[in-house]
Amino acid sequence: MLSLGKIDHIHIRVKDVAVALKWYQRVLGLAPDARYKTDGAHNNAMLANASGNVRLAISEDADAAPSDAQGAVAFVVGGQDFLEWIDRLAVERVTNREGQTIARDSVHDHRFFCALSFVDPFGNPYEIVSYDHTWLVGKLKLGGQLAV
Template sequence: MLSLGKIDHIHIRVKDAAVALKWYQRVLGLAPDARYKTDGEHNAAMLVNASGSVRLAISEDPGAVSGAQGAVAFVVSGQDFLEWIDRLAGERVTNREGQTIARDSVHDHRFFCALSFVDPFGNPFEIVSYDHTWLVGKLKLGGHLAV
């Protein structure tokens, strides 16, 4: 049976590529992937994490509608999840409602925890951890169930 391997990259359309590239590098720790060159035919900048397991293709589109696509979700360990909360809070990153990310921004989905936020252009992202039981104890999430 024919099947897909893994996600290669995700396209993110933004109104200002320069601002977006700086934000993704500073906040998410992504760096330009030297293997991909921006040219006339391929005007997307490819950003990658240190291990090469996450790649975002950032392309400038002045007509891009903020937050129009579904969220991009990244999975991390429980400990890393806690560190991401602090990093996003320190960067004053907000959720769709414009509230700054904090520990009370975590959604308990019964078997995983999620933290939803947006980039400066309204593109939605999530950081997810399946270390649910450990996180519920650390964050004292009793009864904070998301729908």
């Protein structure tokens, strides 16, 4: 049976690639992948994490506007990393869709996983999720409330 291997990269539209490059490198630790060169006709970049298993293609589009119907790109991490991501996003003053700065009370408890939703400077939505649910509920004192 024909099947897909894995996701190679996700395309993200932004209004300013230079601003996006700085934010994605500083906040998410993604750096330009030197294997991908631009031809000068398009202002874009391929970003990757250190292991190369997460790649985002950042493309400049002056008309880029996030849609409320647009889904989020979700990254999965372990429980301890999840806690560290909360703190990192808080230090960077990253916000959610409602404009609230990310903090430990921003975590959504989905009963078998925890999620943290945020946006880049252009409104593109992201999530960091962890399936270390029981451990995180204890650490964050979530009380088992289901997020909607």
